[in-house]
Amino acid sequence: MRARRLLGDQQKRQLQMFSVAKAKRQLQMFSVAKAKRQLQMFSVAKAKRQLQSAQPERKSTLVLMMTPIKTYRIT
Template sequence: MLCAKAKRQQQMFSVAKAKRQQQMFSVAKAKRQQQMFSVAKAKRQLQSAQLERKSTPLYGEEPS
């Protein structure tokens, strides 16, 4: 009986460990995705600002 109880405890420990590892992996993946999204968004905003700056004539400059 003790052997069966020890096996169940070991199995429960293994399952809990696997769940924690999966959760840590999911959190790390979500962080990477959020970081990639933020970088892509910042790049788009920068590119948009640069295009806007190029299309806006400077004060006193004749339009071409």
């Protein structure tokens, strides 16, 4: 009877250790996924800021390029 109880205790400890290890893996996977999302969001936000800061330069360049060029005829 005592042998069964010991075996049951060992199984309980093994199951508990397995559950703890599984929970740690899940937490690590969640943390990695969260970090990837945050990095992606940061990269997107950074790219948007860079585009916005470059827009005034582009607008002025586009305005200059779209102005008609005057041609003069030399006679």
